[in-house]
Amino acid sequence: MDVLWCRGRLVVVRLVIAECSVDYAGRLSAHLPLAKRLLMVKNDGSLLVHSDGGSYKPLNWMSPPCVLTTVEPDETQAAAGITELWKVTHKKTGDALIVSIHEVHHDSAHELGVDPGLQKDGVEAHLQKLLAEQIELLGDGYRLIRREYMTAIGPVDILATDATGASVAVELKRRGDIDGVEQLTRYLELMNRDPLLAPVQGVFAAQEIKPQARTLAQDRGIRCVVLDYDAMRGLDDSDSRLF
Amino acid sequence: MDVLWCRGRLVVVRLVIAECSVDYAGRLSAHLPLAKRLLMVKNDGSLLVHSDGGSYKPLNWMSPPCVLTTVEPDETQAAAGITELWKVTHKKTGDALIVSIHEVHHDSAHELGVDPGLQKDGVEAHLQKLLAEQIELLGDGYRLIRREYMTAIGPVDILATDATGASVAVELKRRGDIDGVEQLTRYLELMNRDPLLAPVQGVFAAQEIKPQARTLAQDRGIRCVVLDYDAMRGLDDSDSRLF
């Protein structure tokens, strides 16, 4: 059991339920008082300390690359009831996580194998692809120049032209927040200094636009467009999808 | 076992190692192909799907408040090898996570009890306290007016005066990003409209300042200051700390 989970090509996760306290010293200092928790040791040596509640984030953890070593408790620690001492050290930053175990209630190791990984669909990239294909949603006569139009301070999501041939910079978000308006504002400021592009109009397009973002955008002469993702996906021909 | 983990006042976590595929339909669509994984059902009904690798983030999950129901596989599903079907639905958004279980390798429930929670130290609040105490780090003659100086759009981290008595607004970050510069810019814009404060100088202080943020700050006449957290902590008299 001692080193089973880190040897050879086995892909093993170890689950320990234990009464323990945890100390972290790294980018911050943190302490978990003595309580019964779940310790999850992954194959790469990383450690997760979970309680029963909260959401997916552990109470404390150490990310890979890191090494777990078990230290013999000294007399003082043993007298304090510590039976096992785990020290997890980050290989690069030197961050340390120390688990002081008082009692182990459960300990098991399970081989999992390599995970094939998550397949995602429906994020901003897809929204951008759809809007690029359906650029006329912004208005009659709109034409796509290109996606990811590069500027000195980063890529503009979509560059298009309106019916009059004037440039239009589109910033796309799933949720239209104030940050997105700021981002688009920076792009517009820069692009409008370019005599080949100016004048450039701004369009802030999102599935949902927060009132504050809308107010700020309108204040800066940026047009807001709310996108109907489902409708756009329905128009797309590659709409074969799960469920 | 069936409902043990959600009854009464027990605080229980259930651990299942199973060959399964997972589908998520909510803010995005996602699919996990058939593989052996760890399913962690927390007391609040939330579910975490972990593989052996990655960092603390599960491959897929459902956050509380949510409910887990077990559905009987229909004939087609049973023929495909599905023995159990878990459906986790978010109570508010309706997001759904479906776990199709083919084979259970391990199944155990563990009572944990209520967790006392994490004690943190060393985050931005501490940095702010330290800089307020050591405001002269910004320059000779600097004096603290107050921390969390309230404005109409939120609190400025630190308000100070320089050697000439002019107002200085300080925005503090652990990592100085472009967002922080934008934030400070908004504060400065507002404060400089106040005749009692104007003119207000801006200082962007962080443990680390990203090149783009520095460029933007300088372009807007904001001074950048890199803080040495360890040195500042060393000067602090309340430096009794674990380890």
Added chain:
DNA sequence: ATCTTAATTTCGGCA
């Protein structure tokens, strides 16, 4: 309850 901001963010893409 809603909104704002930080985070030991993590994660992916592209230069």
Added chain:
DNA sequence: TGCCGAAGTTAAGAT
């Protein structure tokens, strides 16, 4: 590899 921006961000604090 490092930087930059998105994320089912999540989570904590303030209004």
